Amino acid sequence: MTEPILLAIVVATALAFDFTNGFHDTGNAMATSIATRALKPKQAVILSATLNFVGAFLSIAVAATIAKGIVDSVAVTLPIVLAGLAGAIVWNLITWLLSIPSSSSHALVGGVVGAVLAGVGTSAVLWGGLVSKVLIPALIAPLLAIAVGSIATWLVMRITRGVAEKQNDKMFRWGQIGSASLVSLAHGTNDAQKTMGIILLALIAAGAVAPDAGVPLWVIASCALAMGLGTYTGGWRVIRTLGKGLVELSSRQGMAAETSSATVILASSHFGYSLSTTHVATGSILGSGVGMKGASVRWGVAGRMFIAWLITVPAAAAAGAIFFFISNAFGETVGPFVAFGILIAVAIFIWFLARRRPVSATNVNDEWDPHKESETFVAESIARHDPTIMRVRKRRLKKKKKRPKAPQQKKKKKKKVAKGKSKKAKS
Amino acid sequence: MTTYVEWDALAQVAIFGIIVGAGLPALFALGVRALDGPGTQRGKGQPRPRFRVILAWTCFGLVAAAALGAVIFIASGGH
Numbered sequence: 457m458t459e460p461i462l463l464a465i466v467v468a469t470a471l472a473f474d475f476t477n478g479f480h481d482t483g484n485a486m487a488t489s490i491a492t493r494a495l496k497p498k499q500a501v502i503l504s505a506t507l508n509f510v511g512a513f514l515s516i517a518v519a520a521t522i523a524k525g526i527v528d529s530v531a532v533t534l535p536i537v538l539a540g541l542a543g544a545i546v547w548n549l550i551t552w553l554l555s556i557p558s559s560s561s562h563a564l565v566g567g568v569v570g571a572v573l574a575g576v577g578t579s580a581v582l583w584g585g586l587v588s589k590v591l592i593p594a595l596i597a598p599l600l601a602i603a604v605g606s607i608a609t610w611l612v613m614r615i616t617r618g619v620a621e622k623q624n625d626k627m628f629r630w631g632q633i634g635s636a637s638l639v640s641l642a643h644g645t646n647d648a649q650k651t652m653g654i655i656l657l658a659l660i661a662a663g664a665v666a667p668d669a670g671v672p673l674w675v676i677a678s679c680a681l682a683m684g685l686g687t688y689t690g691g692w693r694v695i696r697t698l699g700k701g702l703v704e705l706s707s708r709q710g711m712a713a714e715t716s717s718a719t720v721i722l723a724s725s726h727f728g729y730s731l732s733t734t735h736v737a738t739g740s741i742l743g744s745g746v747g748m749k750g751a752s753v754r755w756g757v758a759g760r761m762f763i764a765w766l767i768t769v770p771a772a773a774a775a776g777a778i779f780f781f782i783s784n785a786f787g788e789t790v791g792p793f794v795a796f797g798i799l800i801a802v803a804i805f806i807w808f809l810a811r812r813r814p815v816s817a818t819n820v821n822d823e824w825d826p827h828k829e830s831e832t833f834v835a836e837s838i839a840r841h842d843p844t845i846m847r848v849r850k851r852r853l854k855k856k857k858k859r860p861k862a863p864q865q866k867k868k869k870k871k872k873v874a875k876g877k878s879k880k881a882k883s
Numbered sequence: 884m885t886t887y888v889e890w891d892a893l894a895q896v897a898i899f900g901i902i903v904g905a906g907l908p909a910l911f912a913l914g915v916r917a918l919d920g921p922g923t924q925r926g927k928g929q930p931r932p933r934f935r936v937i938l939a940w941t942c943f944g945l946v947a948a949a950a951l952g953a954v955i956f957i958a959s960g961g962h
Binding site: 513514515583584587588592593596597600601603604605607608609611612615616618619620623624627628631634635638641645708711712715716718719720722723724725726727729 | 892905912916919957
């Protein structure tokens with residue numbers, strides 16, 4: 457009796473997860489194009505949303521990995537899928553609250569694996585698939601993105617050395633529209649498929665489709681729609697912080713970085729690798745700093761990504777397992793609804809906590825040095841899913857405008873202090 | 884599915900990533916250089932040499948075609 461209701465809840469939760477993914481990640485693709493004024497904000501958002509939507513239809517290799525490649529889909533039940541999804545969402549919210557860099561993709565995999573471990577046991581987890589399709593690619597893809605991004609930037613910088621800056625900017629802005637579109641497409645391809653995979657897993661668990669079935673069209677369409685809508689709504693928020701040209705990435709760097717992200721993600725999707733698009737985008741931006749002479753690269757970002765890679769899957773797995781145990785303790789009929797209720801309660805609780813925090817968060821950010829390379833800000837904010845990092849810069853710039861006669865020495869002093877602090881933070 | 888590391892597929896991703904990911908921006912950059920690089924303006928008001936314009940648009944065309952082709956390749960799931 458409760459099976460169809462439960463299935464509907466799982467599908468709705470998965471689509472909500474998809475929506476927030478689109479909501480979060482518009483910045484990755486379109487931020488640089490808006491910042492370099494290659495595209496108007498409205499055009500950029502519509503383009504990105506459309507391409508995310510289209511990208512979701514391109515391939516289903518990643519969906520197959522999630523649904524059939526990492527756990528034994530026959531042994532899985534609906535409460536397990538719900539528990540896994542709930543674990544992933546809760547872990548995502550916690551990392552968002554504490555600004556620990558995380559990846560929603562890794563969290564999704566971790567949550568499902570944890571719930572399956574708790575519900576069925578180690579035999580139902582396909583360890584080979586988990587390692588070869590998720591963990592290893594998740595580690596290698598960002599490294600590859602760093603390599604490709606640096607090679608691309610180096611080549612571009614070298615080839616266009618003799619070209620006037622004005623002409624370079626004009627031309628590469630055009631190029632950026634293309635590369636940003638590719639990133640959106642790649643994002644839709646890899647990330648929307650993860651949700652498809654979860655929904656397919658739920659459908660198999662509920663017996664609605666055969667275990668060897670492909671992804672039904674309505675699943676693809678609804679995931680594509682959820683992601684497109686998320687991108688569209690999230691875009692406006694990103695634009696408020698980015699739209700005024702605060703981040704001044706060179707358009708040559710931006711284009712090189714975006715192309716490298718897009719190719720790495722698309723190629724990985726082709727082989728069914730589920731990877732973090734955020735990590736790849738950050739890797740490319742780091743790479744574009746490596747490839748450019750005189751640009752500073754903040755390797756701390758890379759270190760944090762590595763820690764996130766290390767922590768996310770086990771932590772989300774633990775969360776998924778806890779949700780399963782709670783759900784199991786209340787019996788088969790009521791349990792899943794209790795678990796779902798707890799998920800909603802935790803989500804609301806964390807949202808309240810997050811609303812109380814901004815004051816202290818901005819205070820922390822105030823200590824940062826506004827003269828740092830702008831792309832490190834982009835990398836930082838993308839890695840931490842936090843656009844406020846870039847907003848701080850705007851406030852400081854305003855302050856600077858208000859006091860144009862600020863003595864030069866003071867500035868230097870501030871810089872030193874900030875540098876010392878960042879070094880401390882690193883160690 | 885017994886192997887934990889799919890060297891073959893990973894190598895393909897790496898090669899594809901480096902050739903396309905670094906090659907396309909480089910090709911685009913070549914086009915930009917052909918249009919506006921040193922030596923394009925022979926004198927004030929004089930047009931660019933025609934072969935440079937052709938070279939530039941060939942580069943841009945190749946970039947667009949390669950991007951489109953790659954997307955179609957992924958979409959068709961082909962090997």
